[in-house]
Amino acid sequence: MKAAVYKSYGSPEVMEIRDVDKPFIKDEDRVLIKVVSASVNQYDNLFRKGYFPTRIENGLIKPKVQILGIDVSGTVEAIGKNVQKFKVGDHVFGSCSGSHAEYVCPKQSVITIMPNNSTFEEAAAIPCAAQTALQALRDVGKVKAGDKVLIYGASGGVGHFAVQLAVYLGAEVTAVCSTLNMEWVKNLGAHHVIDYTEEDFARNGKKYDVILDAVGKRTFFSCLRSLTENGIYITEHALYPKYHPIQLMIGSVIGSKKAKIHLAKPNDADLVLLRVLMEKEKLRPVIEKYFPLHEIVEAHRHIESGRTKGKVVLTIG
Template sequence: MKEVIQIKAAIYRSYGPPEVLEITDVELPSIKDDDRVLIRVHNASVNAYDNLFRKGYLPTRLENGLTKPKTQILGLDVAGTVEEVGKNVHRFKVGDHVFGSCLGSYAEFVCPPQSVLSFMPKNATFEEAAAIPCAAQTALQALRNVAQIKQGQRVLIYGASGGVGHFAVQLARHFGAEVTAVCSTSNLQWVKDLGAHYVIDYTKENFADNGKKYDIILDAVGKRTFFSCLRSLTKTGVYITEHPIHPKYHPFQLMISPLIGRKKAKLHLTKPNDRDLDFLRVLMEEEKVKPVIEKCYPLGQIIQAHRHIEGGRTKGKIILEIKQCFT
């Protein structure tokens, strides 16, 4: 009989507040598919989606179980060391440092397909690499693929100091846009340092009242609606949200937007892939994009990490330290 190897992971057996999370033993994942890579996790990150799944908002329950979660290990981002590869994996080898998207990364080991991984940027720590995948890919795909951003366009990023937002500021600037960042008072200067041409303090000013027009408005935190941004969009402007399961999101705006001239409301769901990770890796190595990390928690403090994210005032990314907790 094959020995069952146990590893540590943070799991949730029921929906609820951060206190439903606990550290326990789970079975070591195995390479069941030939294109998978077994990774020893050094760091993961905490995303807003983790909170929504943990709380059990209805759309997430439809995917993960109505009464209790079917998939009990959260986590979307991983940075770590390759321990084993499937026979069809030719890009990576044992010992490589990789980063990417991976469900269940709140654990010592994960086993994602190679198609959602890339080599870590040469100038990045494991903590920095873990901050990139979900947030940066979301920002990249929203701006480049959905909005089809062009040089010289005016772009407004709402929630510019958050995980997705602070990457969106840097990427919009990289693509040659004029960037306006909306965030709170304490974050204005560092967001401007990331590349924003203009900053707006949402606690003192509603950008929709200043009379300025934008080609792209990216709501990176799910706090605005298409209707509240209408008068701030150019005639062919695009509003994008990436929070379809956020309690303040209104699906009706997607249906009604075609009736309101040429202005568009778009929903973006991130599609993890190695090509975009490679693109972001190069930008990181060229120092054109960098993650901002507010705090790194050991996995044993997963409850505190989720409380932090739940507060809605995160500066950049919250990271989990995993490898050092159990070695």
């Protein structure tokens, strides 16, 4: 099969399309999927560059896992003996390592049936970013109806899902983004939108029960004055550890305001909820650009710019 492979860490140019062995079902709870579409995430960018924390997991000198991708949508081609939730021909989506390839073989516990009103591209845009936003707000922030929630980086992959999911949870949502993105972010349901090029939310005197930094560009310290007495600051960028140890220490032992670092835990229960929200038109992915697999270098260049509006998607099948 064809796959986007990187044999060494570095710039987007280390990526190339190669012929590799097609995966096969080794474990009885796995599903073989013919990939139709996959997302490109900042996660992929950081692993490809060999950012130090990723090397601890993926090899200090060169990558052990050489096919990137963590989101997938496609068609079930074969199932393991213990798989009962899926049949050959089902259209599925979910989380899967190595999805920048023509086939993947994930566990059945991290995929589910696609929304009946989505394309393969839309389905592939959902898993990682939307699960990250959902778990951060619901599980870490404990967001409930009436809470005031601020999303910093509201036009990005995680951020634009977080705006919609915070609204779904009943919060009063303030979205922070650039001038060019204000209108479409407001159309996602945000009650208030702040242009960060014109105003620093941390200086306007308003307070929030939860501040979700979806792009890793604010610190707990810079948000302290904007948190309510028992407010929580959450960052989604645990791979950027410059301030995190200090933030966690201070946020866990000093005062009632808390700092939390969150990484998504893929699971089919949350995917089912996201599917239902899609089908009820309570959630929708915004896809900025589509790239065919053979333009993987261009896709990584775009992600590396840090200016993505919503999601970037690969079309593979």
